[in-house]
Amino acid sequence: MYTKPIVIFGLAIPGVVLLLFILVMLSSVNNLKLKRQEKEAAFTAYQTTINSQKLIEKKLATRIGEMEYWDENLKRGFVQVMNDRVTAIMEGFKPNQLRLVEIGRGGRGSLSKDGEAQSAAIMLTFEGGFGPMQALMGELETLIPQLELDSMDIGAGRPTGIRKEKELTFKIVYSAWSKE
DSSP states (O other): OOHHHHHIIIIIHHHHHHHHHHHHHHHHHHHHHHHHHHHHHHHHHHHHHHHHHHHHHHHHHHTHHHHHHHHHHHHSOHHHHHHHHHHHHHTTSOTTTEEEEEEEEEEEOGGGTTSSSOEEEEEEEEEEOHHHHHHHHHHHHHHSTTEEEEEEEEEEOOOOSSOSSOOEEEEEEEEEEOOO
């Protein structure tokens, strides 16, 4: 007569409560493990991002001089920058190798076709040999990174007193991004 209530209240109910407690604890442990994995993954991604940011900042710190140089080129007048750079490069050539015959502004550059881009064109005429001209153009395009070659005409030049054979005449038109 008392065995049934003892079994129910002494074994069954505490067993069910214990089983529910164990299930709740297992579920909580699994949830905690999942949250921990998510947070560890987020922390790892954060650390990776911070390390990447530091590497990028380190690379940019070494290029600040270049960026300032390019920014200066864009802020100054394009024709003035071009004239300064061409004059500096021409000092490395003898008159019988390469001569600057003419430098002039050519209006809007080909980069301005749509009317939105600010670009200017400049026309240069040189007389001399092909090798020095190649060297000059390579150095000029390195020093002024916003240059784009629009056209280049190469023709036979006139005989001069400096050289008996004919020289080449180079007529070059460059366009460049400009803030003018």
